[in-house]
Amino acid sequence: MAVTVTETETKYEAGPETGLPQLDTLPNVTAVRGPDEQHLVAEYYDTADLRLLAAGITLRRRTGGSDAGWHLKLPAAPGSREEIRLPPGRAGRVPAELADLVRARTRGAALVPVAAITTLRRVSTLLGAHGESLAEVADDSVRAVAFHDGEDSEHATAWREVEVELTGGEKALLAAADRLLRDSGLQRSARSAKLERVLGERPRESSGPAEPAPSASASEAIGAYLRGQAEQLKSLDPKVRRAEPDSVHQMRVASRRLRSALGSFGAVVSRPQTDHLAAELRWLSSVLGEARDAEVQAERLGQQVRHSEADELIGPVQARVEAYGAGARAASMKAVFAALKSARYYALLDELDQLTADLPPGPAAGDSARQALPDAVSRSYRKMQRRMRAALEAPVGTPREAALHQARKAAKQARYAAEAVAPVLGRDAARFGKRMKKLQTVLGDHQDTVVARQVARRLGVTAGQAGESAFSYGLFYGRDACEGARLQAKAANVWQEASRRRYRRWLP
Numbered sequence: 001m002a003v004t005v006t007e008t009e010t011k012y013e014a015g016p017e018t019g020l021p022q023l024d025t026l027p028n029v030t031a032v033r034g035p036d037e038q039h040l041v042a043e044y045y046d047t048a049d050l051r052l053l054a055a056g057i058t059l060r061r062r063t064g065g066s067d068a069g070w071h072l073k074l075p076a077a078p079g080s081r082e083e084i085r086l087p088p089g090r091a092g093r094v095p096a097e098l099a100d101l102v103r104a105r106t107r108g109a110a111l112v113p114v115a116a117i118t119t120l121r122r123v124s125t126l127l128g129a130h131g132e133s134l135a136e137v138a139d140d141s142v143r144a145v146a147f148h149d150g151e152d153s154e155h156a157t158a159w160r161e162v163e164v165e166l167t168g169g170e171k172a173l174l175a176a177a178d179r180l181l182r183d184s185g186l187q188r189s190a191r192s193a194k195l196e197r198v199l200g201e202r203p204r205e206s207s208g209p210a211e212p213a214p215s216a217s218a219s220e221a222i223g224a225y226l227r228g229q230a231e232q233l234k235s236l237d238p239k240v241r242r243a244e245p246d247s248v249h250q251m252r253v254a255s256r257r258l259r260s261a262l263g264s265f266g267a268v269v270s271r272p273q274t275d276h277l278a279a280e281l282r283w284l285s286s287v288l289g290e291a292r293d294a295e296v297q298a299e300r301l302g303q304q305v306r307h308s309e310a311d312e313l314i315g316p317v318q319a320r321v322e323a324y325g326a327g328a329r330a331a332s333m334k335a336v337f338a339a340l341k342s343a344r345y346y347a348l349l350d351e352l353d354q355l356t357a358d359l360p361p362g363p364a365a366g367d368s369a370r371q372a373l374p375d376a377v378s379r380s381y382r383k384m385q386r387r388m389r390a391a392l393e394a395p396v397g398t399p400r401e402a403a404l405h406q407a408r409k410a411a412k413q414a415r416y417a418a419e420a421v422a423p424v425l426g427r428d429a430a431r432f433g434k435r436m437k438k439l440q441t442v443l444g445d446h447q448d449t450v451v452a453r454q455v456a457r458r459l460g461v462t463a464g465q466a467g468e469s470a471f472s473y474g475l476f477y478g479r480d481a482c483e484g485a486r487l488q489a490k491a492a493n494v495w496q497e498a499s500r501r502r503y504r505r506w507l508p
Contacts, residue, residue, distance in 0.1 A: 002097060003085045006076060009165035010174060011189035012181055014139070016160060021184040023126055023137060026176050028169065030129050035122035035139065040064040042117045044195050045094055047109040055105050055234070058193045059098060061091060065121070072098045073193070074238060079174075100341075104237035107346045115198045117144040126169070134169030135177065137162065144198040157198055162186060211423040218268045218372040219365035222261060225420040226269070227356045229257045234349065240288075241340060243333065248295065252288035255281050258352070260416040264376050270360035277355060280348040287339045291332035293451065298325030300452050304476045312475055315468040324459060373421040377429070378507040380417045384410035384436070388495050401450050401484070404491065408443035411436050428506040435498035442491045449484035453477050 024032050042062040046052045052059060056075040062068055070086040086095050094111045102111075120141040126134045144157045164177045182188070191197055212221045233254040239247035259281035262274045301321045305313065339345055359365070364372040387410045391403035418433030460473030 005083050006080055007083055007165060008080045009163050010178055012162040012186040013189050014160045014162050014186050018185050021180050023124060028128055029126045031127045033125040033127055035124045038065045038121040040119040040121055043113050044115045045111045046114045047106055051105045052102060053195060053199060058195050070095055070098055072101060101238040101241055104234045104349060113147050115144060115146045115195055117194055133167040135167055135173055136165050142194060146198050214424055216369045216424055218367050218369045219359055219361060221369040221424045222265050222268045223359050226261055229254050230352050230356050248288050248291045252285055252292055255285045257416050260413045261420055264380050264413060264417040267362045267364040270362045273360040277351045287335055291336045294328035294332040296448060297452060297455050298329055301325060312472060314471045317472045369424040374507050377417045377421060380414040384414045392492055404443055405447050408440055408447060411440040411443060415440055432503050435503050439494050439498050442487055442494050446484055446487040449480040452480045
């Protein structure tokens with residue numbers, strides 16, 4: 001079974017004669033144990049063109065030390081990586097479980113040995129007041145050999161580095177250790193993994209400015225946004241495959257943001273050349289959406305049961321609700337896993353890479369972002385305005401519910417458009433986006449009550465056909481109907497505030 005840990009560490013370059021300072025002077029450190037010596041041998045795997053390294057991912061099989069085995073390291077928060085560990089197994093054969101987690105990067109390319117690294121490690125453990133481990137300081141003497149076409153390179157590379165990794169202490173300890181080590185002559189390493197030094201720097205897939213300059217062109221601004229969302233989608237792939245909490249929702253959001261940007265900024269990124277990709281993103285969003293909806297409705301039904309009095313639950317209501325939730329989640333996640341293993345999905349990722357590497361220019365691509373992009377946001381707003389007005393004027397009941405659902409989609413597109421341009425257009429766009437988000441949230445909550453009533457009705461019918469009482473499901477239906485009416489009124493108020501002129505003075 002795989003074990004997952006989160007590494008929070010800092011690396012330093014050290015010369016052969018550079019000495020380490022007294023580590024017991026660090027805050028909350030009462031003693032230092034060691035150094036303990038370890039001999040580590042690791043073989044690293046990647047595609048022939050080093051796709052994992054380009055994505056900041058490393059995959060290795062290591063012997064020696066306390067954590068011998070297969071290690072897959074995925075980028076996490078800044079300064080941290082998520083490490084997934086498996087037993088050593090067979091050398092030369094990457095475990096299928098780990099190979100699956102990087103398929104969004106490899107897409108069928110073979111994982112082959114690319115380097116061998118031998119490390120003589122001296123580990124000093126920083127202890128707290130009760131003898132607990134706060135951090136480990138590893139002084140590594142490293143020797144590495146890169147493989148070319150399956151053969152060792154002629155020359156080995158050798159260097160020394162120091163790693164400080166938290167094992168129980170706070171980040172303040174990491175900051176204090178950083179100051180101490182740099183004052184002692186060590187320099188922060190620009191590399192997060194030894195493999196980068198062996199194989200050389202590689203351009204990251206998420207290359208490009210995270211926040212374009214105010215003087216950026218429309219193409220530069222939207223290109224940066226698309227690259228960021230594309231990288232977000234790919235980085236969430238292994239989390240969805242491992243069914244991590246909220247990962248399906250986040251991946252769905254990334255796919256929707258990409259599709260929304262292609263629709264909103266057709267004057268910047270040529271619409272005819274992105275229509276196919278937009279359709280494929282719609283397909284992926286739909287598959288992920290079914291899983292997300294199953295998750296939301298299962299939780300909603302569970303809350304209905306928990307918030308009911310015992311005499312309101314007539315018959316095996318809890319068992320039927322739990323069975324429905326488990327079945328819906330299992331079926332929808334099965335569809336998600338099938339989609340992520342499909343040739344169609346990998347073709348989508350290929351197409352997405354091609355787009356972000358070379359944006360097909362629309363007529364406004366070269367225009368100033370500050371001049372061209374507000375027009376696109378304004379169009380999204382006017383579309384949402386028409387739909388919201390139509391929804392509030394629609395007859396009460398199914399017609400209004402359907403119209404509010406369409407207004408929700410438009411509010412989401414307006415929100416995403418504003419978020420995409422906020423790095424260039426600043427505070428006005430950010431404030432507008434927050435207002436659209438509030439409206440979208442209320443309309444989304446309303447739509448959840450519509451779907452919940454449909455689910456409650458189906459469960460009631462099924463219970464009745466099985467000879468059980470349908471009373472409880474009718475109670476759930478009624479509660480959601482009342483909640484839906486309340487949210488309709490709230491949506492009208494939120495829209496009245498969001499549509500105020502002060503939030504859109506920057507729009508043409």
